Amino acid sequence: MRQVYLDHNATTPVLPEVLEALLRYYREDFGNPSSVHRYGRRTRVAIDDTRDCVADILGAPASAVFFSSGGTEANNTILQGVAAALKGHGRHLVTSQIEHPAVLDTCAYLTQQGYTVTCVPVDAHGVVDPEAIREALTDETILVSIMYANNETGVLQPIADIARLVRQRGILMHTDAVQAFGKMPLRVEELGVDFLSFSGHKLYAPKGIGGWYARPGAPLHALLHGGHQERGMRAGTEHVAGIVALGKACAIAISDMHQEWERQQQLQQRLEHGIREHIPEVRIQGAEVPRLPNTTNVAFAGVEGESLMMSLDLQGVALSTGSACSSGSLEPSHVLRAMSVPAPYLHGALRCSLGRGTTLADIEYVLEILPGIVQQTRALSPSFVP
Amino acid sequence: MQYSDIVQEHFEHPRNVGTIEPADAEALVSNPACGDVMHLYLRIENDRITDAKFKTMGCPAAIAAGSITTELLIGRAVEEALALSRTEVNTALGGLSPQKVHTSVLAEDAVRAALKKYRQR
Numbered sequence: 001m002r003q004v005y006l007d008h009n010a011t012t013p014v015l016p017e018v019l020e021a022l023l024r025y026y027r028e029d030f031g032n033p034s035s036v037h038r039y040g041r042r043t044r045v046a047i048d049d050t051r052d053c054v055a056d057i058l059g060a061p062a063s064a065v066f067f068s069s070g071g072t073e074a075n076n077t078i079l080q081g082v083a084a085a086l087k088g089h090g091r092h093l094v095t096s097q098i099e100h101p102a103v104l105d106t107c108a109y110l111t112q113q114g115y116t117v118t119c120v121p122v123d124a125h126g127v128v129d130p131e132a133i134r135e136a137l138t139d140e141t142i143l144v145s146i147m148y149a150n151n152e153t154g155v156l157q158p159i160a161d162i163a164r165l166v167r168q169r170g171i172l173m174h175t176d177a178v179q180a181f182g183k184m185p186l187r188v189e190e191l192g193v194d195f196l197s198f199s200g201h202k203l204y205a206p207k208g209i210g211g212w213y214a215r216p217g218a219p220l221h222a223l224l225h226g227g228h229q230e231r232g233m234r235a236g237t238e239h240v241a242g243i244v245a246l247g248k249a250c251a252i253a254i255s256d257m258h259q260e261w262e263r264q265q266q267l268q269q270r271l272e273h274g275i276r277e278h279i280p281e282v283r284i285q286g287a288e289v290p291r292l293p294n295t296t297n298v299a300f301a302g303v304e305g306e307s308l309m310m311s312l313d314l315q316g317v318a319l320s321t322g323s324a325c326s327s328g329s330l331e332p333s334h335v336l337r338a339m340s341v342p343a344p345y346l347h348g349a350l351r352c353s354l355g356r357g358t359t360l361a362d363i364e365y366v367l368e369i370l371p372g373i374v375q376q377t378r379a380l381s382p383s384f385v386p
Numbered sequence: 387m388q389y390s391d392i393v394q395e396h397f398e399h400p401r402n403v404g405t406i407e408p409a410d411a412e413a414l415v416s417n418p419a420c421g422d423v424m425h426l427y428l429r430i431e432n433d434r435i436t437d438a439k440f441k442t443m444g445c446p447a448a449i450a451a452g453s454i455t456t457e458l459l460i461g462r463a464v465e466e467a468l469a470l471s472r473t474e475v476n477t478a479l480g481g482l483s484p485q486k487v488h489t490s491v492l493a494e495d496a497v498r499a500a501l502k503k504y505r506q507r
Contacts, residue, residue: 304421306445310397330420330485347421347443380403381443382414382425 004362006319008202008355009151009179009295014245015204015356021248022206025241033238034227043240050247057250058196058213059187066230067243070210071178071199072102075145077223077234078174078195078212079106082143083115085219086172091115092140096128096157097338099147103176104334107145116140125289126155126339130162141171148177148186148196152322152335152351154295155286156180163192172218178202178210182253183292184261194218200242204356205249209242260356265293267354267363272296274367279374283345285336296352297322299336299345302384303377308350311373317366320351389446390480396450401457404439413499417492422448426455426496430504433464440496447479447486451493454478459497464504470497 005013025046031039033047048062055062068074079093095107097119107117118136122128128146137144144166149156163173174195177186181196182203188196195218199210214220214233226235253260275282281301300308305321312319322333331337332346341349352366378384389397406412406427416423422444429437438459440452455475459467475490476482482490 302443304444304448307397307449310446314398330488332421343421380400380441380449382423382441384443 001316002362002365004317004358004365006317006352006354006358006362006366008358009154009351009353010320011201011207012204012355013357014206015249015252017252018205018245018248022241022245025244029240033240034229043238046240046244047238050243050250053247053250054198054211057182057186057254059189060213061216063231064188064213064216065211066214066233067209067211067238067246068234069208069239070201071100071176071197072210073223074197074199074210074212075100075102075176076106078197078214078220079103079110079143079145080223081220082172082174082195083110083113084221086142090140090142092138092142093117094120094133094136094141094144096120096122096146098122098126098128098150098152098335099145100151100176100178103145103147122338124340126150126153126286126335127289128157128162130158130165133162134165137166137169137171141169143172143174145174145176147179148175149180149183149292149295150286150335151179152295152333153286153297153339154179154292154353156290156292159193160191167192167194179292179295182250182257183294184257188213188215195220200246200249203249203253205245206242209239209246211246261293264354264358267358267360268293268296270360271352271354271363271366272298274363275370278367278371281344283341285339285341285349294354294358297336297349298352299341299349300374300378301344301348302381303348303374305347305349307377308348308373311377312350312366312369315369315373317369319353322349322351388483389450389486390482392454392478392480393447393450393482396453396479397446400449400453402437402439402453402460403441405441406437406439411500411504413496413503415492415495415499417444417488420444420488422489422492424448424452424492424496426452426500428459428500428504430464435459435462435464435467444489444492445486447482447489448492450479451475451489452496455493455497464501467497468501470494 033044120132178199181198196213201207285297409427410430411428427439438456442452472490472494
């Protein structure tokens with residue numbers, strides 16, 4: 001049975017060249033970069049080289065790039081670290097209703113600590129209106145955090161426009177770029193952000209590595225204290241193999257970024273066209289606004305997402321759903337709710353996120369089996385009248 | 387989401403899917419939180435359930451709950467059927483995880499609602 005992996009927004013496989021590059025840092029070059037002897041010097045160089053590579057992708061100085069255990073730690077560091085650094089300057093943050101839990105839950109935690117957080121809404125396409133951000137800003141606001149690309153829908157936010165008006169007010173701007181990093185050019189000066197988060201396992205590097213960009217001089221307290229790694233901003237012996245892997249993954253990403261974007265976009269279009277052609281009553285979230293080329297959030301009226309997902313899994317196709325029944329809390333996706341996705345579609349959404357390894361044959365296979373699965377599941381449903 | 391073999395089986399091959407028109411007893415129940423909907427149809431002769439059909443929009447556990455409930459009901463006297471509880475459904479499904487127990491509640495609600503209307507006739 002054909003196996004098709006369409007959940008690249010959840011995680012990606014480590015590319016062979018990336019695995020090759022990192023293995024020696026587990027075998028021969030295992031030194032602690034803080035060690036003074038040759039073992040340490042070798043791994044110190046490896047980290048520095050990677051830092052240069054990541055900094056290049058972002059158009060930033062190397063001193064502005066910091067490595068962490070991933071995107072969640074980066075988001076936690078930036079939100080909590082700015083709040084701590086600007087204590088006394090204000091206790092208000094602005095974010096959006098569609099952020100990743102790493103941002104929203106950190107905001108909830110800050111709320112418990114006495115901060116107030118405004119979560120601005122999105123429109124029906126899933127886009128934040130810069131004017132809504134402007135209206136939310138107060139004299140107490142210390143940080144605005146808006147994601148670059150949404151993980152459930154792929155919808156891109158107008159970060160440069162938002163950053164411009166935020167910084168005009170002298171307020172710091174953060175973007176969680178975890179889903180966008182490695183897929184498209186992100187030049188921090190053009191974007192005008194003070195902070196940016198990224199994560200390795202979304203661009204074919206291993207899980208457990210990521211980091212952030214912080215504009216030199218931007219106020220930030222460390223989250224992890226201890227040794228002086230990452231210039232005192234992130235204690236803990238560096239995950240050298242992970243860092244090297246991230247660097248290699250970045251190099252690969254840069255080498256064909258534009259072609260890979262186009263290739264994925266064509267597959268996305270083929271998938272969406274095929275779905276619309278053969279399955280009635282579907283709704284593709286964010287289809288009319290700029291999106292990542294790999295993400296299709298498609299809802300089918302009258303069926304529940306987890307059942308679709310399981311049927312697809314039984315036939316070799318792996319993807320995900322934001323349905324209520326598949327979440328621990330029984331609440332439907334907060335992103336789809338924020339977009340006011342109508343009730344018949346809210347519970348029947350699937351997220352297909354393709355990647356480097358996805359072929360046209362994979363997409364054709366999905367198109368072959370999906371209509372039947374939707375039809376059979378609709379036949380089980382009391383609410384769907386064809 | 388880890389499901390028991392029984393739930394898997396009833397999801398892949400649900401029993402008694404369909405409708406009974408006109409039914410001797412029927413009910414449409416839903417769980418607004420997660421959007422699960424179950425429609426249960428019963429044929430009753432001499433106070434005994436001789437046939438049961440269901441339709442469900444919901445997760446695999448909800449579909450399995452509908453399927454196993456119809457199997458538990460067919461052949462039961464109405465008085466016995468009234469005693470069919472969420473626990474019985476849960477056990478018959480091989481034990482549901484805490485997040486999915488609500489599907490056995492949905493099934494119980496459907497049975498009780500259908501038979502309540504029947505007794506009121």
